[in-house]
Amino acid sequence: MAFITQQDVFDPDILPAPLLGIAAELAKHDSEEHEHRRAQLLYAARGCMTVTLADRWLILPPMRCLWIPGGIRHRVQLHGQVAYRSIYLEPALAPNMSHECAILAANPLLAAVIERIAYWPLNQVIECPSARDLVPVLVNELHMARLESTGLILPCDSRLALWLEDLDRHDELPGLSVLAQQLNLHAKTLTRIFQRETGLSYQQWSQQWRLMRAIALLAEMPSVSSVAQRLGFSSDSAFIAFFRQFTGTTPKRFMKGDERETTGAETHAGGE
Template identity: 45%
Template structure:
């Protein structure tokens, strides 16, 4: 549909055709909690997007694609500036690429197809010709894309209602003192509601935030400091343990994959 300004009126559920693509630039945006009658594929062409889902959070850097099924409440938050692309699919006519919310790798071909679909006219007939072929390639690439462990479950127990997901979560002992629950109780809550121990959950949060900051263009030193590491090398060791790669190689590989 070409470029969509943030002030342009747009209701995807009122459109006649089963596929709709948009492209826009947003600065310090908060969508609030909402849901669509269509499934949504979301991609940050540049910048990073925070996605909140019921019981889950995620970061979406420019090397990943998110799928949000129809009817699933979600909230999109952008701290700086992001060029984003969205493709909305009417799941009554287009099969969902995944049964549940998912984060997958952006492949080179998928990136090109995503861009093409995002700028197609809203009155495009997707049932024939080049448009049908374009959509088919998009769905095939999504089916083959690698799933990424970038959806972090969040506990719903009221004793943890004050847990700040915007900042580095405290160590277990500090959290215990903060909320007045024993370390054993907190550990039990996290295992029950996230299937992870608290320390594993905290490390996963650190990884999400690290990828977010790397995608935003920060270097290792300020990231290591924000995430509570004693040194750059300690952060690099952590990142390699979590992903199998150094931060620089991880982001470089992702950009090569999506370039």
């Protein structure tokens, strides 16, 4: 069984099997910045992770998975107790997958395949030929999975660097004029920075940040009311309305992995 503990050191690139997985129960874990040659699929049936890339911050709620192509530097941080699952693939097994990180909805079949592989012995694909039959199922489900947007592009202007480093210690962001004063910038200059480097106004960016902060807190705190109060909403209903506006569903349904209401064609991770 490929079950690891918080103290174990694991390097997927030194193992011979072309596909392998690990499972763990982790709490408040920080991988620090790293990369590996293999592609990685992160998943948690319970708990929440944040992933920091060079240019963006991603949040991985329960019942979603994150595709990380090989060679991309990333840092994974776990919030609260997390049922951590990670699958590592040789790039040749999924040549048509995105070359960018992508958050995907994990339907019941994809979730079950991830769980099965995560508990395999590390050499299962080599020693058990029938195990290889699961590989095309995994890859096909990844191609068909719905893309989700729980990411935030980070401005790279050096004048914002210290402020960005401190973001995870806050539950609310200042208004544009207050932040500009804190950074010793003109409000118009700050507006241009966000628009140029993120494609969003500061107001839009801060609202997306607030949503991601809410998701992280929902994984740690006992109730929607606790999160609403922590984030400074006037009432539970105001928080739920805000959450529904951005996700199409309620906080409780979202954290259970229930699909949001969608209209029109869905977007998938692989191919046309």
